[in-house]
Amino acid sequence: MTETKRKTQIKIVSPLEVRVNGFDTLIQDQNFGESVMSIDLPDGRSFTVGQTSMFNKIPYKINTIEKNQTSDYTLRVANRTKSSLLLMPMFNGDKRLYMYDKLLLNCFIGKNLDTLVLVYRFSGEATFLRFESALKSFKNFILSEDPNEYCVKFEFSVPNRLLKDFDCFIEGRYSEFSTDYKMQILKFHDLDIQSQIASILFKSESRRLALNKKLGVTLDEEAELLSIIDTEKEIFNVKDYF
Numbered sequence: 001m002t003e004t005k006r007k008t009q010i011k012i013v014s015p016l017e018v019r020v021n022g023f024d025t026l027i028q029d030q031n032f033g034e035s036v037m038s039i040d041l042p043d044g045r046s047f048t049v050g051q052t053s054m055f056n057k058i059p060y061k062i063n064t065i066e067k068n069q070t071s072d073y074t075l076r077v078a079n080r081t082k083s084s085l086l087l088m089p090m091f092n093g094d095k096r097l098y099m100y101d102k103l104l105l106n107c108f109i110g111k112n113l114d115t116l117v118l119v120y121r122f123s124g125e126a127t128f129l130r131f132e133s134a135l136k137s138f139k140n141f142i143l144s145e146d147p148n149e150y151c152v153k154f155e156f157s158v159p160n161r162l163l164k165d166f167d168c169f170i171e172g173r174y175s176e177f178s179t180d181y182k183m184q185i186l187k188f189h190d191l192d193i194q195s196q197i198a199s200i201l202f203k204s205e206s207r208r209l210a211l212n213k214k215l216g217v218t219l220d221e222e223a224e225l226l227s228i229i230d231t232e233k234e235i236f237n238v239k240d241y242f
Contacts, residue, residue, distance in 0.1 A: 008041050010055065015105055015121050016078055018060055020047070022071030029067060036065040039073055047075055052242060058121065059150055061242055077241055082226070083107040083234050085197060086169055087116060089181075089188035090162050091138075103128060105151060108236040109229075113170055115142065116156045119236050122149070147238040172228030175203045200226045 008027070011019045020027065020039065028040040038048040047053055052061045066074040088107040091098060098104060099120065108117040118135070132152065136144060140157040147153055158166045165181045168174065177185070182201045191197055199207040207225050212218055
C-alpha cells in the first residue's frame, strides 16, 4: 500500500515496517538522545514511538523510528526475531511459501521454550485462508488461536530429528547446528555461504574480527558470533505488536 498526501508518501514495506518519505517537503523529528521519538508531517499528521497507527486499515504499533535520511523514516514494529532467522527453517520449504515478507509478524518459541510459534497478520483473502488450513494439517501442529482480531497464532511441536538443533538454539550454540540444518537455514532464506547468517553458523573469521572492532573486545576463536536469545523478544507478547 502506498498513500500520498501533499507530497508525503507512506508505504507499507513489510508486516513489520512502514516507510514515510517527505520527498521535497520537510518532516520534523523530535529526538531523545540519539533516538527519534516522533515525527511531524507537513500535513499535520504525526507518529510517535509507542503509538499504534492504522495504515490501510492495518494496525502498526510504532516501537522504533529510524531516520534513513532527511525527510525519510522507517516506522518499525519489531526486528526479525532470532527464531525467525534460525528456527523457522525447521518448517519444510522456503520463506516465500510461508508468506515471510507478506504477512508473517515473526516466528517465536513457546512459553515453555519447547515449541515453535508462528504469528501472522490476519487476512480474509482466500490465499491466506487456504494457507491457514494447510498449517493446521501439519503433523506437528498443536493449536491455533486469535490473540486479537488482527493476528492469528499457530503453535507446533519441534520435529524429532531437529530437537538437538533446537536445544543448540536455546543455549546459543548456533555453530553446533548440524551441517544439514545449517544448509537448510541458508536454503530457506535463499542465502549463500557469504551471507551474514552463514558467517554466524560457520563462525567466519571476518565476522569475528568485525565484532572485535565493534565491541572493543577480543573474542576467543571458539566464541559464538551471535548473542544468546533474549526470551522476552522470542516469546510472543501481543502488547509488543499491537
